[in-house]
Amino acid sequence: MLLSTALLVPWVAGAVLVALDGRLRVVAWLAVASLAAALALLGVLAADVFGGGARQVVTGGWPAGVGIVLRADALGVVFALLSVLVLLAAAAHEAVGGVRSRTFPGLVVLLGAGLTGLFVTADVFSFYVFFELAMTASYALSAYGGKRRQLRAALVFTAVNLLGSFIFLLSVAGAYRVTGALAMEQVAERVLAVNPNAAILIAAGFFIAFCVKLGLFPFHFWLPTVYAGARPAVAAILSGAVANIGAYGLLRFGVDLFPEQLRLSGVVLVVLGAASIVYGGVLAVSRGDAAEMLAYSAIGQVGYVLVALGVGGPVGLVAAVLYSVINSLNKALLFLASGVRGALVAAAFAVGALSVAGVPPAAGFVGKLELFRTGVVAGSAALVVLLVVGSALSLVYLFQVYQRGFWRPDPAATGTPSPLPQRLPTAVLALLVLAAGLWPEPLLLLSSHAVDALLAP
Amino acid sequence: MILASALAAAVLFGSGAYLLLKRDLIRMVAGIMLISQSAVVTIMAAGLSRGPAAIAVAPGDAVSDPLPQALALTALVIGLATVALLLALVHRAVVVFRTAEQDELAATEAVHEAGLERQRQADREETEARLEDERRAERERAR
Numbered sequence: 001m002l003l004s005t006a007l008l009v010p011w012v013a014g015a016v017l018v019a020l021d022g023r024l025r026v027v028a029w030l031a032v033a034s035l036a037a038a039l040a041l042l043g044v045l046a047a048d049v050f051g052g053g054a055r056q057v058v059t060g061g062w063p064a065g066v067g068i069v070l071r072a073d074a075l076g077v078v079f080a081l082l083s084v085l086v087l088l089a090a091a092a093h094e095a096v097g098g099v100r101s102r103t104f105p106g107l108v109v110l111l112g113a114g115l116t117g118l119f120v121t122a123d124v125f126s127f128y129v130f131f132e133l134a135m136t137a138s139y140a141l142s143a144y145g146g147k148r149r150q151l152r153a154a155l156v157f158t159a160v161n162l163l164g165s166f167i168f169l170l171s172v173a174g175a176y177r178v179t180g181a182l183a184m185e186q187v188a189e190r191v192l193a194v195n196p197n198a199a200i201l202i203a204a205g206f207f208i209a210f211c212v213k214l215g216l217f218p219f220h221f222w223l224p225t226v227y228a229g230a231r232p233a234v235a236a237i238l239s240g241a242v243a244n245i246g247a248y249g250l251l252r253f254g255v256d257l258f259p260e261q262l263r264l265s266g267v268v269l270v271v272l273g274a275a276s277i278v279y280g281g282v283l284a285v286s287r288g289d290a291a292e293m294l295a296y297s298a299i300g301q302v303g304y305v306l307v308a309l310g311v312g313g314p315v316g317l318v319a320a321v322l323y324s325v326i327n328s329l330n331k332a333l334l335f336l337a338s339g340v341r342g343a344l345v346a347a348a349f350a351v352g353a354l355s356v357a358g359v360p361p362a363a364g365f366v367g368k369l370e371l372f373r374t375g376v377v378a379g380s381a382a383l384v385v386l387l388v389v390g391s392a393l394s395l396v397y398l399f400q401v402y403q404r405g406f407w408r409p410d411p412a413a414t415g416t417p418s419p420l421p422q423r424l425p426t427a428v429l430a431l432l433v434l435a436a437g438l439w440p441e442p443l444l445l446l447s448s449h450a451v452d453a454l455l456a457p
Numbered sequence: 458m459i460l461a462s463a464l465a466a467a468v469l470f471g472s473g474a475y476l477l478l479k480r481d482l483i484r485m486v487a488g489i490m491l492i493s494q495s496a497v498v499t500i501m502a503a504g505l506s507r508g509p510a511a512i513a514v515a516p517g518d519a520v521s522d523p524l525p526q527a528l529a530l531t532a533l534v535i536g537l538a539t540v541a542l543l544l545a546l547v548h549r550a551v552v553v554f555r556t557a558e559q560d561e562l563a564a565t566e567a568v569h570e571a572g573l574e575r576q577r578q579a580d581r582e583e584t585e586a587r588l589e590d591e592r593r594a595e596r597e598r599a600r
Contacts (some may be wrong), residue, residue, distance in 0.1 A: 125528055125531075128532075129531060129535065132535045132539065135539075136538065136539055136542060139539070139542055139543075139546075140542065143546065143549075148553060148554070148565075148566050148569055149566065149570075151546070151549060151550050151553055151554075152550070152562065152563075152566055154546055155482070155546055155547070155550055158539075158542070158543050158546055159477075159485055159489065159543070162489050162493075162539055162540075162543065163477065163489065163492065165539070166489075166492045166493050166495075166496045166536075169493075169496040169499075169500070169532055170495070170496045170499050172500075172528075173496065173499040173500040173502075173503045173525075173528075174499070174503070176500075176503045176504075176524075176525065176528075177502070177503035182524075
């Protein structure tokens with residue numbers, strides 16, 4: 001019951017809000033309120049799931065196996081909470097600053113509905129449907145602002161991601177063909193018996209679709225144009241919430257549905273992740289523009305998730321979950337902070353930068369620590385060296401931006417500080433990152449619960 | 458029948474990928490449409506394992522799996538919606554950039570960006586010059 005309500009609230013609110021004029025202040029705040037309500041409901045659901053195990057609803061009251069199953073387990077709930085939190089911060093940021101398009105508030109809420117549905121569904125095809133709901137909202141969002149750059153960004157984003165979506169759909173068709181099932185549980189059971197060649201082909205299709213979404217190294221060409229071109233709030237939404245689809249998809253489909261194929265391709269994943277880390281880091285150092293640098297940094301940061309996934313095992317998976325959570329908080333914070341000015345924002349940006357680099361008081365340190373543990377468990381010195389190099393690179397490029405954007409002595413170059421309410425969402429996110437770094441136990445517990453749910457038979 | 462569907466899907470995907478790599482935006486949209494149709498054909502083919510379509514069959518006859526047809530219907534609707542959105546975006550781009558060629562699109566954007574950058578630079582120099590003037594005036598007053 002709680003599960004369906006948590007899904008219905010943003011869905012209905014989004015459908016209503018899209019019809020209203022989003023430039024009105026009250027509509028923007030209604031969007032923020034409905035996202036807050038969705039977040040609260042998900043919080044209650046999360047408490048329920050952590051206390052008493054996964055919650056399951058079969059739509060329409062059909063017996064399971066006939067009706068579509070919605071199933072909230074710890075992993076899905078963690079990602080849903082995180083994504084809605086990022087959307088809430090971005091929506092509040094825009095609501096304070098004044099929304100410039102009719103549809104922005106409604107689209108953000110609908111995106112929240114799509115993401116929530118995606119994280120709680122246990123059916124491969126309805127995963128595709130929610131995936132498209134979320135993606136369609138984000139295609140429209142990426143054009144937000146209506147300037148030339150945003151328009152071009154939206155074109156690139158839509159074209160590349162539509163291709164990714166159809167590759168995903170092809171894989172869904174393939175999975176149905178070889179297993180005769182769409183429920184994830186049944187697919188996972190029956191895939192063990194199918195022809196290994198067919199299974200690895202289908203797994204590769206899913207992998208490509210999610211990597212396009214994540215913007216991982218060989219599939220990243222759309223990403224810099226889009227993240228640098230979109231407005232800060234949209235870039236924060238894309239990198240903090242929409243990219244979660246990729247991380248969640250890799251975890252869910254990789255570990256749950258195709259564990260054998262994931263194990264076989266472990267080395268490939270580690271190599272791709274390492275290439276992503278180095279490529280993103282080096283190119284980020286070479287960029288002057290803050291938004292473009294953050295975009296390349298995003299390519300580098302998702303590489304860590306892939307490396308942890310490639311190493312696998314409970315330690316690697318906990319690191320992957322933890323790092324995707326921390327990374328999406330970091331990216332939301334940095335992109336939002338790059339759009340506003342002032343001393344408070346400079347401090348927030350510095351917290352985000354420290355977190356990305358993995359310096360102790362910030363949450364990124366905990367993530368990096370888990371990654372180092374992964375490297376040690378894998379017994380690979382090269383991996384540990386790679387992690388150190390990646391962290392050093394991120395420290396270099398982020399402080400380059402900090403120095404250029406926030407450290408100028410003359411007020412003409414930095415601009416006048418933004419009004420205080422507009423700086424507050426970034427400050428709150430920064431405090432959250434700091435709190436998660438100073439008191440990491442809840443976050444660690446959350447990730448280990450999520451991985452337990454994933455690995456449970 | 459499965460072979461025919463596989464061939465159809467392959468040809469659709471191949472032509473779609475070819476069109477997608479073209480410079481023209483409209484062809485790119487056509488390419489994406491063809492690829493979406495290829496996915497739909499694949500879904501239909503995934504159900505062709507048990508017999509003819511489940512329309513007006515005698516009781517006891519083997520019928521094909523109706524589920525993929527429901528899936529194909531959903532996928533078609535979603536594909537239609539996304540392609541409509543993409544066409545709207547392309548239309549907007551053609552109105553703003555006055556071209557449907559990707560190269561020209563990037564070129565006009567680069568010119569526009571360079572103009573903006575020059576403007577920003579000029580603004581910065583102006584403020585710096587003003588600050589410099591103020592400082593000089595202050596020094597002279599102090600003297």
